[in-house]
Structure formats: structure tokens, C-alpha cells
Amino acid sequence: MRIVVVGGTGLVGARVVRQLEAANHDVVVAARSTGVDIVTGAGLDRTLEGAAVVIDVSNPGYADPADMLRFFEAAGATLLAAGKTAGIAHHITFSAIGAERIGSGYYRGKYAQEALVAASGIPFTIVRSTPLFEYIDAILDAGRSEESVRVPPLSVQPIATDDAARVLMQVALRGPANAIVEVSGPNIYALPDLAQQILTAAEDYRPVLVDVAAPFFGARPGVDALVTGAAVRSDDAGFEYWLQRALAPA
Ligand SMILES: NC(=O)c1ccc[n+]([C@@H]2O[C@H](COP(=O)([O-])OP(=O)(O)OC[C@H]3O[C@@H](n4cnc5c(N)ncnc54)[C@H](OP(=O)(O)O)[C@@H]3O)[C@@H](O)[C@H]2O)c1
Structure with missing residues (x-):
């Protein structure tokens, strides 16, 4: 089963690719640096040929919310149309807990992306995650x-990127849920306390x-818009463990 990881060179994508390759799966990395542009469609048909699963962990790399919305709408439309033509059997997108209720900034773009995926006609799973530990900086x-x-005075429930990547891999191997799956870190913190x-x-x-x-x-x-009662996986990294690894010399 060939799995295309769109954004496979990014923070999340590189870890998904590493874990899939370590388990001997057939993985294709799609990013502009590998000749694939999901906004213009360049290189996409060739990349999706023979693939069964797409894991979309792309990100636009700019901060303006209006630009982000434009990216997620344009990239989503292009990628899903190409996926439909290629007969993709499972499209997975990585989204954010709160996407449906926050409705502004980055979250607006993610919600628009989710809507395109759910309406695409391709069997899908939307994985909504709490913020990554790696984003707190x-x-x-x-x-x-x-x-x-x-x-800001928020509650956060961060998850280590490696743990989120593992969930994305498991979802890919399990098959489409045609639903939203929530994933979260093991503990809830007040963001100011965590920051301190x-x-x-x-x-x-x-x-x-x-x-x-x-x-x-x-x-x-x-x-409380960013926290969830999603089941916690007992082997996920908690804050202290994550911090030790993050501060350890490379
Ligand atoms: N729940 C949350 O709060 C949460 C937390 C973390 C991440 N996420 C989601 O996870 C995803 C990945 O985040 P990240 O931090 O890993 O992003 P990242 O490190 O910025 O990586 C982005 C990836 O997208 C690729 N890309 C950008 N524009 C592209 C284009 N036009 N065509 C093809 N590929 C393109 C980049 O490669 P090139 O530059 O070479 O194209 C790169 O591989 C995002 O969708 C983000 O919303 C959600």
C-alpha cells in the first residue's frame, strides 16, 4: 500500500515519514522541494499514481490568517481533485481541536480545509489534534x-509531535473512519504556568x-477551546519527559 505524505518534509510530516519507513511501508514524500505543489497542482498526478492513501500535513509557512485561508482552500481543492482522479482510497488531514468553534485566525483555514475533505467524496479521516509541544516556543x-x-489565559493540552505522527500512521493503516478523530496530549495546563x-x-x-x-x-x-476529553494514550510523552528531550544536547 503506497502512502503519499504531503508536507512530508515538515515538522509533522518528516516524523510521519520516518515512522512509516521504519515499519517498511511504501512512502512517497510530496512537497515543493520534491517537485510537487499542491496549490498549482505541479507534479501531483505523477505523485499520486498508484497510491492508496494520502496523509496531508502541509502548511503554508506564512502567518497572515487571510493568506492561510486562501492556501488551505486552494491547496485542498487541487489536492482532493487530483486524489479523486487518482482513485485515492483514504485521504487523511491533520487539523486542530477547536477548528469548528474558534472560527478566526489559523483555525478558520483549518475548518475550511476540513469542510473540503468531508465533501470530497473520497473516504477520509480528519485527525484533530491539540497544539504540539513543539509549537509552544x-x-x-x-x-x-x-x-x-x-x-493569553488559555488551557492547553500539548502533544509531542512524535506521538501525533504515530496516531497519523495508525489511522492510515486502519482505513477511513469518514469522521473526525480527536487526539490530545496526556495533561491539561494553564498556558501561563507552562510558559513559566x-x-x-x-x-x-x-x-x-x-x-x-x-x-x-x-x-x-x-x-477551554483547545482542550478535549479525547482518550489519552498511556505511552504518550508528558511535559516533563518532553522538556528533558527538548533541552538535551543534540
Ligand atoms: N492541532 C494543531 O494545533 C496542529 C498542530 C500542529 C500542526 N497542525 C497541522 O499540521 C500540519 C503540518 O504542520 P507543520 O508544523 O509540520 O508544518 P511545516 O513544518 O511548516 O511543514 C509544512 C510542509 O508543507 C509543505 N508545503 C508547503 N507549501 C506547499 C505546497 N504549496 N505544495 C506542497 N507542499 C507544501 C512544506 O514543504 P515545501 O516548503 O518544500 O513545499 C513542508 O513539507 C499543518 O496543516 C498544521 O495545521 C495542527
Whole structure:
């Protein structure tokens, strides 16, 4: 069974590819750097030929919410049309918990992408995830100044990228659910507390300030919009384990 990982060179995609290859699956990496553009369609027909499964973990690489929405709409339409022509048996997209209820910023683009997938006629699974541990630094960077780090008053339930990648692989091997599957990290934290612990571990002693207007992927989620009661897998990395690995010398 050939599996095409769209965005297979990215943070999530590279880990999905690594895990699939380690389990001896037939994997094709699709990204602009491998000659495939899912907005223009360049290289797509050739890449999808003979494939059974598409895992879409592409991301546009720009921060403006309107540009993101345009990317997810255009790329989704092109990729799904090509998938239909190629007879793809299972299209998997990686989305965000809260996509349907936040409705602004990055989340608007993800919700639009989900709608295209569900209406495509291709058997599908939408995997909605809580934010990745690896994204927390970007959240802190967005609110960082010389004196302090501003973060919004949110609850977060981060998951390690390796664990999310493992779920995506399992979904690909299991077959289409034609539904939304939720995946989350093992624990819920107040983002300001988590931010403080991460800064302290990095010996950065700036204070963390709670600010409802602090940036969060161009959106203002409600306090509990990013958490879920999804079943937790007992072998997933918790915060302390993740932090140790993140801070360990390469
Ligand atoms: N639940 C959440 O909160 C959550 C958390 C993390 C991630 N996600 C989702 O996971 C996905 C991946 O995120 P990431 O952080 O791994 O992204 P990333 O590191 O920025 O990687 C993006 C990938 O997309 C490819 N790409 C970009 N534009 C493309 C195009 N026009 N045609 C083909 N490939 C293209 C890039 O390769 P090239 O530049 O070579 O094209 C790269 O492989 C995103 O959809 C994101 O929304 C959700």
C-alpha cells in the first residue's frame, strides 16, 4: 500500500515519514522541494499514481490568517481533485481541536480545509489534534519582549509531535473512519504556568504576563477551546519527559 505524505518534509510530516519507513511501508514524500505543489497542482498526478492513501500535513509557512485561508482552500481543492482522479482510497488531514468553534485566525483555514475533505467524496479521516509541544516556543516568541512574555489565559493540552505522527500512521493503516478523530496530549495546563516552566528551564527569567490580547495564531480562542476529553494514550510523552528531550544536547 503506497502512502503519499504531503508536507512530508515538515515538522509533522518528516516524523510521519520516518515512522512509516521504519515499519517498511511504501512512502512517497510530496512537497515543493520534491517537485510537487499542491496549490498549482505541479507534479501531483505523477505523485499520486498508484497510491492508496494520502496523509496531508502541509502548511503554508506564512502567518497572515487571510493568506492561510486562501492556501488551505486552494491547496485542498487541487489536492482532493487530483486524489479523486487518482482513485485515492483514504485521504487523511491533520487539523486542530477547536477548528469548528474558534472560527478566526489559523483555525478558520483549518475548518475550511476540513469542510473540503468531508465533501470530497473520497473516504477520509480528519485527525484533530491539540497544539504540539513543539509549537509552544512559537507561541512564546509571539508574545516576547525585552521585559516580559505575554500569553493569553488559555488551557492547553500539548502533544509531542512524535506521538501525533504515530496516531497519523495508525489511522492510515486502519482505513477511513469518514469522521473526525480527536487526539490530545496526556495533561491539561494553564498556558501561563507552562510558559513559566519552559522559560525557567531555559534559564530565561522574564516574567510571564497574562494578556487576553496576546497573539495566538491570529485567533482569540475561549479559555477551554483547545482542550478535549479525547482518550489519552498511556505511552504518550508528558511535559516533563518532553522538556528533558527538548533541552538535551543534540
Ligand atoms: N492541532 C494543531 O494545533 C496542529 C498542530 C500542529 C500542526 N497542525 C497541522 O499540521 C500540519 C503540518 O504542520 P507543520 O508544523 O509540520 O508544518 P511545516 O513544518 O511548516 O511543514 C509544512 C510542509 O508543507 C509543505 N508545503 C508547503 N507549501 C506547499 C505546497 N504549496 N505544495 C506542497 N507542499 C507544501 C512544506 O514543504 P515545501 O516548503 O518544500 O513545499 C513542508 O513539507 C499543518 O496543516 C498544521 O495545521 C495542527
